[in-house]
Amino acid sequence: MNETIDIAKKFMEFFYTANSPQKGKVLVVSKYAERTRVNICLLKFFLHEMKQKGIFITIDRPHQYTASLLTIHGISQENLVYIDAVSRISGETEANVSNVRFINGPYEMNFLDDITAISFAGGAVKTKSIDLDEMNFILIDDIAALTKYQEADGVKKMIHSYIDSIERLNNITAPIVLDANQNRAIYEIIMNRCDRFLFINLSKSIFKEMNRPTHLKRKKVLMPKETSFAKPAATGGY
Amino acid sequence: MADEMERLCSGVDGVDELIEGGYPYPSVILVAGPAGTGKTTFTQQFLFAGAEMGEIGLYFTTLSEPPQWVMHYMSNFKHLNKSHIGKNVIFCDIGQMLRKASPEEILAFIDEEVARTMAQRVVIDPITVIKEFLGNDYRPFLFDLVNHLKNWRAVSILTGEVEPNQLYPSEVAYASDGVVLLTYEEVEGARRKYMEVLKMRGTNHRTGKQSFVITKEDGFVVLSGTF
Numbered sequence: 001m002n003e004t005i006d007i008a009k010k011f012m013e014f015f016y017t018a019n020s021p022q023k024g025k026v027l028v029v030s031k032y033a034e035r036t037r038v039n040i041c042l043l044k045f046f047l048h049e050m051k052q053k054g055i056f057i058t059i060d061r062p063h064q065y066t067a068s069l070l071t072i073h074g075i076s077q078e079n080l081v082y083i084d085a086v087s088r089i090s091g092e093t094e095a096n097v098s099n100v101r102f103i104n105g106p107y108e109m110n111f112l113d114d115i116t117a118i119s120f121a122g123g124a125v126k127t128k129s130i131d132l133d134e135m136n137f138i139l140i141d142d143i144a145a146l147t148k149y150q151e152a153d154g155v156k157k158m159i160h161s162y163i164d165s166i167e168r169l170n171n172i173t174a175p176i177v178l179d180a181n182q183n184r185a186i187y188e189i190i191m192n193r194c195d196r197f198l199f200i201n202l203s204k205s206i207f208k209e210m211n212r213p214t215h216l217k218r219k220k221v222l223m224p225k226e227t228s229f230a231k232p233a234a235t236g237g238y
Numbered sequence: 239m240a241d242e243m244e245r246l247c248s249g250v251d252g253v254d255e256l257i258e259g260g261y262p263y264p265s266v267i268l269v270a271g272p273a274g275t276g277k278t279t280f281t282q283q284f285l286f287a288g289a290e291m292g293e294i295g296l297y298f299t300t301l302s303e304p305p306q307w308v309m310h311y312m313s314n315f316k317h318l319n320k321s322h323i324g325k326n327v328i329f330c331d332i333g334q335m336l337r338k339a340s341p342e343e344i345l346a347f348i349d350e351e352v353a354r355t356m357a358q359r360v361v362i363d364p365i366t367v368i369k370e371f372l373g374n375d376y377r378p379f380l381f382d383l384v385n386h387l388k389n390w391r392a393v394s395i396l397t398g399e400v401e402p403n404q405l406y407p408s409e410v411a412y413a414s415d416g417v418v419l420l421t422y423e424e425v426e427g428a429r430r431k432y433m434e435v436l437k438m439r440g441t442n443h444r445t446g447k448q449s450f451v452i453t454k455e456d457g458f459v460v461l462s463g464t465f
Contacts, residue, residue, distance in 0.1 A: 203292020
């Protein structure tokens with residue numbers, strides 16, 4: 001986590017102008033294998049450095065993994081609310097923790113709408129409401145994981161619904177972290193709807209703001225070659 | 239609209255071509271074989287290849303063999319960059335812990351180390367030793383371990399010692415996403431080493447035995463062609 005010292009400065013330059021946060025939807029492009037580290041860096045920046053309040057939506061794995069990571073790395077979760085959409089389908093026990101809201105999983109078409117419903121709900125479900133006006137950021141992990149549970153049309157609707165929800169909120173910063181090679185269709189949808197673009201490669205210490213990407217370079221995938229049946233050498237050798 | 243699966247390179251020449259470019263990320267892979275087939279070398283190359291790309295690798299040894307002894311033999315391999323040790327390749331000896339800890343404590347310790355380092359590559363070498371300490375708790379422990387390792391978002395290689403007349407340790411194979419078998423066979427008077435990908439979920443992997451060699455210069459190298 002030492003790298004976050006520099007990254008905090010980079011995030012400060014990117015997400016803030018004259019000490020005022022820049023709101024809106026930000027596509028953060030990074031390798032999937034660095035997703036955990038990038039998410040923790042973002043959470044550390046918003047929660048620890050900037051003392052902001054936010055929401056962390058988990059689709060790909062139960063929230064406990066992120067909660068453990070934040071604890072181990074000394075990042076307070078006092079100002080973080082988890083929306084856990086995966087624990088109910090993965091057999092995890094629903095912990096009675098004040099900062100976690102469990103919702104029915106990503107099989108359901110409107111689960112992102114449910115978040116808004118939870119946040120705006122009053123009356124009987126008042127205790128579960130989240131005051132979105134108090135929130136400064138929202139982070140989703142991992143929006144591309146929706147493809148595990150939904151057909152393409154359903155995924156597109158959910159993504160648009162999520163971004164529509166963000167646009168209704170004027171006071172929120174919403175980084176959407178995605179690997180450009182992970183899912184082209186999702187990447188293009190999100191790219192077209194985001195306001196700003198950031199490229200991060202932690203392993204190579206690359207951190208740069210990008211223009212809206214126009215050319216998508218496909219990742220080269222090695223395909224298995226046809227099986228051959230060469231005989232081993234007659235003696236020794238191997 | 240299905241995801242294009244992220245893959246991490248194996249670090250072993252000739253293996254990635256067999257499995258569509260690398261191990262699915264995240265996943266748990268069993269590398270099984272009898273003593274002397276090169277399981278530890280195979281895993282070291284996996285960790286050091288990740289380190290070359292800036293990834294973090296975590297190596298748990300379960301044999302109470304201190305890391306210096308693991309490295310004593312590995313240091314013969316010229317292609318392993320020793321400057322990664324302690325930075326991007328981290329060694330952790332859990333042998334002593336296995337003698338007295340409960341399954342929950344072992345799992346919690348592994349969880350904490352993986353979370354602390356945020357490793358993308360994890361090796362437990364060998365996993366089969368744990369069975370001797372856990373007895374009937376071994377199978378549920380394995381399922382929990384595999385689930386946790388994938389949720390930590392790592393490609394994890396578990397090595398398995400193979401008993402005589404056993405193809406692979408079945409409990410681990412069942413829980414794993416991939417199974418790579420290392421064997422040696424006598425062919426025309428010479429004992430030769432082979433690897434075979436028996437299982438790799440989400441992957442059109444090549445089947446059949448592949449001959450391999452281990453040299454000081456290049457380490458573990460799979461030769462082209464199927465035998």
